[in-house]
Amino acid sequence: MLSTALEGIRILDLTRVLAGPYCSMILGDLGAEIIKVEAPGGSDETRTWGPPFKGNVSAYYLCANRNKKSLTVNLKTNEGKEIIEKLVQKSDVILNNFKTGTMERLGLGYDHLKELNPDLIYCSITGFGESGPYRHLPGYDFIIQAMSGLMSITGDEQSGPQKLGVAITDILTGLYACIGIQAALLERSLSGEGQKIDLSLYDSAVSALVNIGSNFLVTGNTPARLGNSHANIVPYQTFQSKDGEMVIAVGNDRQFTHLCHILGQPSLARDGRFSTNAQRVENRDELTKILQKLFLTKETAYWKEQCRQKQIPFGPIQSLEEVRKDPQLHARRMFISCPHPKEGQVEMIGSPLNLSRTPVALQHHPPEAGEHTEGILRDLGYDEKTIHQWRLQKKI
Template sequence: MTAALEGIRVLDLTRVLAGPYCSMILGDLGAEIIKVEAPGGSDETRTWGPPFKEGVSAYYLCTNRNKKSLTLDLKSREGKEVLEKLVRESDVVLNNFKTGTMERLGFEYDHIKEINPRIVFCSITGFGETGPYQQLPGYDFIIQAMSGLMSITGDDQSGPQKLGVAITDILTGLYACIGIQTALLERERSGYGQKIDLSLYDAAVSSLINIGSNFLMTGKVPQRLGNHHANIVPYQTFRSRDGEMVIAVGNDRQFAHLCAVVGQPSLASDPLFSTNAKRVENREALSYILQELFSQEKTAYWQDRCQEKHIPFGPIQTLEDVRNDEQLKARDMFLNLEHPKAGNVEMIGSPLKLSRTPVDYKQHPPDAGEHTEEILTGLGYDKNTIRKWKKDHKV
């Protein structure tokens, strides 16, 4: 079976998260990913931990399957020569160096497109390649702070909070996938590649959606609402007798059903709560009433009652709960790969479900330089040359 992106070669000069996440998605879809690192390995996530399994970092494993690993000293004449050969035979160059690094290495976009006019060149930086912040280093935590995301996460008691994962890296990796595939499609019409300039900062601000729109419309700076929704009530967490859960009532009909479920049908016609706008105005009063009622029964009880009435409901699950969730098992969202050092490793799978060209998991996350000899041999280099370059730390 032909994979969706079979025949597309990506030179992946990225490390840590946003870039590797993007290239893993492309690899899952069938693209050939050549992960380029400095000799010995320069992706910092190889050493981030614990946890490790037989010296292999869980962090590194999570975003580097379906790739081949090539090590090159890009400051050396030999490394530059190899990269130029690969550029000629590739479709995409993906990098997340600081602004100006590719220029210093001699591989700025203008030079790369001279080598291969069809190349799609995607640059991921913290703040983009233009503007007064272009030289600043970009880290997810800093971007969450600066973008406004932390100012609306948490509550009055907690203060600003970051999300538990590096969400701006993930968002930027997804945007990179969209941009790369869009440029590849456009190339079919024009015959030419193009440059994509992505920043974590831009991606984070784009994710503000309705909260950003609320501010732009009113000029009112949004406040931290914890697990409450700015525009919809009740759309929040509640404590049950044995845990915590989320209710997400999206309209007045669902609210009426919820009132019946908790044994207080008259709440639906109460002038303070009869419309969503009124419920937003009287958020605290309604939340207090509902919390008193929800605390009387266990989460499973409320889950069954809400689902019977088609009221959006979800228990707050631990990762152990998630791992054992029958829905995720049915969707093949966990997989096992054999790794030459770590042995059998369990990974989170791809959410992409394509009917004719499904994702495939062919390659374990590679050791640094694991495929160097294979790739260089394919470019026409003999084993003696490769052996000498390895001895001299050129590859």
């Protein structure tokens, strides 16, 4: 019986920054062997993206690189290409996020590598995909948020377009890559054949428009920026309490009736302007002003207790300090600590994946650049003299 879900799967990870490394970290958490490939000295830009740093390691790099081995190799040399070709023959997946055409120029395109290993799953992550008029453009999360429509619906009319507080299109694309890779591995177990996965940040971001995108396709109406309000549900937004900010998310008319009783205004639920969600959406501004005035009369803790007693979805807007102390997250092991050979204990956000028989595991700290190069090359049959010579020549 396997001790982890992806035990025995080897993934050759040629990605850097966030989308690809986030994908491979998730697969590593699930037990796959991840070999992170960088240029000699380390070429993942996030190693230097700081402050903050934990000693000499950037917090950014730490967030997406645990459970990996590190191999440094110069892909522009014949020796570097040979090393990758040998690893491909012993790997299940190769993951890259170079610009379209780069892998082919390196002699490592899909058509060549599948000849070496017909079982190979080849996953390419680019800004705009490997087809279409934008295929050669570089893609960065911020640019993709702008182009995809996500920024056009984030913020309010006063703020103008806003990006999300994290690189959400990188995260989404990393998750889609995980889904695609695991689907291809599952299909391979039936067909015995590998395949190529072509993912783009742009496609992934547009897919995240979900109901707002559907609203537009159905009506042709350009959505307004509603800030912290919901396009289709009211009240489903932020409110000020007497001492802070909070979110109320009323999902149906029954919950709205309970909310009106909590507020001491049961007649609001019978008011023709507000009795159904459709009417509340039509009269959003009027209802919001009434509710906001009522919420200002009590503290957040009071509304939290009242709403939870009536099973009305409620959440205080918490700072990260409050999130860090939340007992629910500690019970779920969403903050973990990992020993690092140079920087002592490193604290990280844990995995949300809870598998009952094959749980995720923290097996290795985010590696130093080239930390495992010699061991990997020895396993491929290279001798110490060759490895030493290549290191002097900066080929590894």
